[in-house]
Amino acid sequence: MPVIIYKMNASPPARAVLATAEVLGLEIETREVSIPNKEQFKPEYLEKNPLHTVPLLEDGNFILADSHAIIIYLASKYGGDKGASLYPSDIQQRSIIHQRLFLDASILFPRLIAIIKAIAYENAASVDEKKTADVEEAYGFLEKYLESSPFLAGEQLTLADISCVTTVSSLNVVVPIDAKFIKLQEWVNNLKSQSWYVNKNEPGLNDLGGFLNFFLKKNAA
Ligand SMILES: N[C@@H](CCC(=O)N[C@@H](CS)C(=O)NCC(=O)O)C(=O)O
DSSP states (O other): OOEEEEEOTTOHHHHHHHHHHHHHTOOEEEEEOOTTTTGGGSHHHHHHOTTOOSOEEEETTEEEESHHHHHHHHHHHHOHHHHHHHSOSOHHHHHHHHHHHHHIIIIIHHHHHHHHHHHHHSOOSSOOHHHHHHHHHHHHHHHHHHHHOSBTTBSSOOHHHHHHHHHHHHHHHHSOOOTTOHHHHHHHHHHHTSHHIIIIIHHHHHHHHHHHHHHHHHHHO
16 A cells, blocks of 8 residues: 655645655655645544644554654655665764754744745735844855855765755745855755745745745736
8 A cells, every 4th residue: 555645746745755756756646735724623633633734654553743753754664775775874973963954844944834824814015034044144145054065064965955945945935045144045946946945835835935925916916
């Protein structure tokens, strides 16, 4: 029975899971959960995921929420050689990957969500100074890491890059990455050319961009 992923393409963490599955060459089934239609609050979904978030993984009787936990699970259980490269077994390399994933979960993504909520629910017609500064600070953190290696956790693509780039590319829609973040721009441009990014990040990124630009225009009118 294939792994089932509940998702919405506009969601950066859902995109990270879809992209990871593609890099691993893993066939998955997907189920759409429309957040604008509040489908994440349906009782049958809440039964599986009380956090009412996408993505969610269902693998037989095993249910797992949170993209970071899910991509680690997929790489560990189904990854084979590709999993070993995306999520190496060396404890120190792995710990760096975990730290970058926690950075995504605790810094990058919450700063993106704060902006999305302001635009979609609080009628913001632009991103305020504080939120812009928070995002610029986060770009600076990544720039620092990327000064010492081409990927976020070393010399090769890992789960850290896939997870963080879905969030960073979404942040870039609302707070464009300044030219001073040279390494960050190089990193995004490099990942942008990879097929998993084109197939699994770009379409949902365009959906999110369309959604945000619609609200920005409406709120400015
Ligand atoms: N840390 C979680 C965040 C998941 C999350 O907040 N997803 C958003 C979409 S981007 C969501 O499902 N929101 C609906 C809700 O919270 O009700 C992850 O990485 O999976």
